[in-house]
Amino acid sequence: MKPLEGLRILSLEQFAAGPYGSMFLADMGAEVIKIENKAIGGDPSRHIGPYHLGEADSLFFQGWNTNKRSVVLDMKAAEDRKVFESLVAGADAVVNNLRGDQPEKLSIDYKSLKHLNPKLVCLHISAYGRNNSREAWPGYDFLMQAESGLMDLTGDPSGAPTRFGASVIDYMTGITGMVGLLGKLRSAERTGIGGDVDVSLFDVALHQLGYAGTWYLNEGFVSGRVPRGAHLSVTPVQTFQAADGWIYVMCMTERFWVSLLEVLSSQALRADERFQSQSLRLANRDVLTVALDNEFKKQPVVHWLNALRGVLPIAPVLNLKQALDNPFVEEVGMISQVPHPRKDDLKLLANPLKFDGERLSQQPCSPLGADQSISQAPSRQAA
Template sequence: MPEPLSGTRVVDLSKILAGPYVTMSLADLGADVIKVEHPDGGDPTRGWGPPFQGPDATYFLAANRNKRSVTLDLKSPEGQEAAHRLIATADVVVENFRPGSSLARSFDHRELSERYPRLVVLHISAFGESGPLRDEPGYDMVAQAAAGLMSLTGEPDGPPVRAGYAMGDLGAALFGIIGVTSALVERERTGRGQYVTTSLYESLLALHANWATGYFATGERPVRLGSGHPSLVPYQAYPADDGHFVIAVGNDAQFRELSAVLGHPEWADDPRFATNRDRVDNRRALNTELDAVLAGAGVAHWCGLLKAAGVPVTPIRTLDEVYDCPQTEALGIVQKADHPVVGPLRQVAFPVNFGGERPPVRTAPPTLGQHSQDVLAELGYDEAEIARLLHPQGD
């Protein structure tokens, strides 16, 4: 059972998606992750539904498996004292407190680093640690708009569109995971932790990749291309007579095969289409020709012919088709964990294998405060102290 981070303790003070996705991934890799939530409702995504499965929204269930949940009021002296007891046992703290908030002040990274010199602290924000937008709050769509992703997404003659995935949150999460694991490796050399930061905005800029270098080279504002690619043609979704499918031609030899299969070998010698550079320059003309031919048969017909010729092609699957797909089943990436309320709960497991084995989904996402008693007892609180922490006078 691969658990490369076994023996590592992570205190998760974050909420919503980016931070919790970091800590879930660390938990998938074997870390003991303790999620600290407010007693009144916990992580807001517990209520981000429908759909719900059991007491919690499926949004919460997507980013919180393999963790233990403890409820503490971090704005109270007693809650802060308990949190510090917990942090004293930790290797990593992950938080996304809004800059300038009372919680950001109470758990300032400089004080944490001085008090716990081996601690790695990851802070995730909307716009980064400096600049005029530093103190701005922001959800994923705000970051997608501000960082240009929405300007690149959608049809050329349509409005800007939010990417279907929360790419700002998930991008920040993935870079955050890299930052945390790198800091842990460096700590093995130096004996000291450090403060690691990333943001939705910075992560989306990094994911611009070829869009950025293209803009730097030309100074031209990119335009939306629908499913098209700025540097390859044909490389997009095309309509057949019963649906859409994707053709992804990566070189001129593949285009020659495509042209032959579609009954137009002359396209490969047409000066408008002979090289990829020509095809990019004449994108509209080539797509007009392709649309006319492909409308004559169905998705399965074209995918079968083109795949046999070595042209990369696939139907565009819906999620029901994806999770019924033999490829998905063969990978063993969909696993089940027993949830205390709903029973077996399906989850998409960690997408990296170690020595041919995938880290398992060990436990379902916790119910709110499910592990408060156990964790607080581990920290040395007796039953009476635990009762006072979890049920202050007046509650």
């Protein structure tokens, strides 16, 4: 039995933040029902190419929507609204990731739905939040990386501000929202009273500033971009060039630095007064980078992995193909084979959670509107 079996979640979701977050609930056994607008073809990500799986389905879509069901409704049509409300009466939560002004307009907030189900929890994932000057603004992950300062912190100092290689703010916001949802569900279980939970892309992006934000707020220190993806205050923690590629080395403690010197067997590095303490190494980071590059260039990546793994934290810098072909990925079971009617060998990234040592099973999301019978079934009792 999966941990969230018995929960029913209605989700008016699209693209990434909402679907990514609710996928964790679905994979953990919750019945997540996507409420999709048939007039626009459902969740727009069903139609994002280049790899399609028939009509209104794609690889892009399936990657964030495993184990979900699909019901099509027009939320502005009176008859469909009645159907939605009948589903709400037996649901535990309603999730949306629309603009911040939409939940009230569509009457999908707690105030509008509590008469149907007092224990209902309503999660609102939006770009800028609700009840503020930007609530009606559309917004996406990359905009948040830009305005939060994260883009300015990322990349080489001599280049342009750079976004992350993945939509990490979408993913973090989705997960953060689900943590809030589960917390409020626990409260509703105890008190019998649900409520609203809000999370925005903007707030989550700003929160990811972490210690850099804390430094500025308390000391006025403005962090800048550091070459080689280096740590702001500890060194050597950065990329280095080997004979045939790149490695990332993390000497986060003095012990790891001493261990690196032992493996390199470099008397010059060991004796250099500029590298005798963490503060000195930080002050002379550029000189140290050149010196360590010269050492690491003497051997290929695999040599350094064999020499340093288990001695200090080290990883190869891989491209996407190398990352997914990595034997360790197969060893830990991070690729899931999911049976799909249009693609027997559909492979997806497995859910990173394990329960009692086992991965969570995954099935493809239902075709658009394939679970319409749910909307005609007698109302269930919320968990």
